[in-house]
Amino acid sequence: MITADNILEKIEQTRSRMLDLSRRLPLTSDAVITASVQLDHLLNEYEKQRRHI
Template sequence: MVTLDNLLEKIEQTRNHMLSLSRRMPLTSDAVVTASVQLDDLLNEYEKQRKNM
């Protein structure tokens, strides 16, 4: 199982990656949208695990 600390680290990495991509590409590009979806999934998983504590 992934710990909350590990999830927070992955969330921060994914957020930074998405922001980096968005500075170089349109916000609607496949790469930026994919990173955004990944970030949403991680945030949802974080909230789910946090509520189950």
């Protein structure tokens, strides 16, 4: 089972990757947008987990 702590770890990893990509690529690049979408998904999952605690 994925815990809130696991999701927080993935959020930080994804945020870091997205920031790194955004420093090297245009913000509209596929890689940056994909990382942003992944981050949004993780943030939504975290919020769902928090509501159920």
